[in-house]
Amino acid sequence: MILEQRGFTVNDQIEKIIDSKVNAIGFFSGAGGLDIGSQLAGAKVISSLDFDVDSVKTMNANKYFNHAVHYHKDIQAVTAEDYKELLKANNPEKLILIGGPPCQPFSKGGYWVTHDRRKANDDPRNMIGNYLRVISDLRPDGFLLENVESILHPTNKIAVENLKNSIDQLGYDFQIVKSNALDYGVPQKRKRVFFLASRKKFIGEPIKTHGSSDEIKLNPSLLPYENVGNWIEKYNIEKFFENEELTTGKTYSQELMAVPPGKNYIALTSRHNYPDPKFTAGTRFWNFLLKLDPKLPSWTISAQPGPWVGPFHWSGRRLRVPEIAALQTFPEDYIFVGNRRSIQKQIGNAVPSLLGKSMVEHLISNIS
Incomplete structure (x- = not known):
């Protein structure tokens, strides 16, 4: 692509x-x-x-x-x-x-x-x-x-x-x-x-x-719907790394990595014929372990997401500040003030x- x-x-x-x-x-x-x-x-x-x-x-x-x-x-x-x-x-x-x-x-x-x-x-x-x-x-x-x-x-x-x-x-x-x-x-x-x-x-x-x-x-x-890859792929480099994005070694890190782009936890259930089901379909919120697909639009960005609530980056990490800002079509040069939690809330609550x-x-x- x-x-x-x-x-x-x-x-x-x-x-x-x-x-x-x-x-x-x-x-x-x-x-x-x-x-x-x-x-x-x-x-x-x-x-x-x-x-x-x-x-x-x-x-x-x-x-x-x-x-x-x-x-x-x-x-x-x-x-x-x-x-x-x-x-x-x-x-x-x-x-x-x-x-x-x-x-x-x-x-x-x-x-x-x-x-x-x-x-x-x-x-x-x-x-x-x-x-x-x-x-x-x-x-x-x-x-x-x-x-x-x-x-x-x-x-x-x-x-x-x-x-x-x-x-x-x-x-x-x-x-x-x-x-x-x-x-x-x-x-x-x-x-x-x-x-x-x-x-x-x-x-x-x-x-x-x-x-x-x-x-x-x-x-x-009309133009085709915008996909997330066009808006945030530029931030998928070391320069924009954030400690908050890390999921490795945490509760559901392995399961998150196993979820395909564009899917959620249901991909790891018997409903999708997953060979070693990790979850039961219908027992979690729909955005649990939800991953973006770079070829598709994002789901709604939340102001206060839970620790395993998506959307996550398709590579298996949490989204970075410039990425969630871009998905809200904030300008690339826009400056946000506050700690990580405050900035997430500001961006997630925005029009x-x-x-x-x-x-x-x-x-x-x-x-x-």
Whole structure:
């Protein structure tokens, strides 16, 4: 297989967005995946906000955001007054707000709670209400709200209806976009939901750039889905070695080495006719000993993976920081601040930059 290197840089591209007439204010910015996407789409980020100190340091460490003010704050303590001077100094022709409020209230992990007991709308971790409050105060031309796919699960019906009603009462037209990062050039299966809102009537939908072989037959303008090899093979050299990647001599190191690329622990069970079964199919999580295939996209990158939770590199080691960053389409020259655990969390919680770019491009086209 011939690999084609993929990737891009941003810290040397600041002049491309510095004079943008569309400005963005970021909330729940984390390491800046959505903020990067915003600037790639042509909207200059003039401010970011996050409660995690390492994430704020990450944003400050990158020249791509030197023109922005980065707040280490809880959104509950933020008011429109905090942005008065900033908006006056930048004087944007158009303003958008972007953010992905914490998704714990809508995660699949909460499905075991009965419908009567599950009150996502009242969950103290649900920051959507505070995001809407700031939107109401700042009155932007449009905004983006990102969340996990399971926000649309029936058990969240009341919370989602309240969100829809609130957006409507604020005077915005909106679209709900169910997305898979694969469709927008990200080498990773990652489903997310975007609420895109504008003061104008929405026209069209975000433009997908990639598709399956069957989709390409119907729409030849689409490109094939990205594979992980093209994005991370460049980091498979000694220069990028990390102590954290080592699995040799540990509990399941031999079993991990025996799993073929693109497979998980089930490859070592009688279901797959493994000669000396190590496990029983259906007794482990699906991502246990899960390995990447360089010819295929990745599975979802986790913010806090367990010790034997994949995806692992196809060679039988844990992924390196630049590899997990690349699978989230962070720029090659992007700087992360914090220890290994903190950086994994920052990257795993992020919106893939190229997915964010496509969503913000669509939003901008509908506020102009």
